[in-house]
Amino acid sequence: MHADARGAKILVITDPRFSQAAEVADPVLPVTVDVIGPFDSVVPATAIVESLVAGKLGERADRRIREAMN
DSSP states (O other), X not given: OOTGGGTOOOOEEEOTTOOGGGGTOSSEEEOOOOOSSSSOXXXXXXXXXXXXXXXXXXXXXXXXXXXHHO
16 A cells, blocks of 8 residues: 555655656655756755755754754
């Protein structure tokens, strides 16, 4: 049984061509990757993931980082 069938919230971060996982995801966060060369960059997707984690952990993560540095 798939996660969506079990009621799990599925978030997909993908390029504008969308992956098959986007069909069952909510929300889908499209990330445009404009590069010159044969390899895509993961920088845009990484920035989104870091922003989501920072937004979710926020104050708690901030406190833990400060404590670790003391």
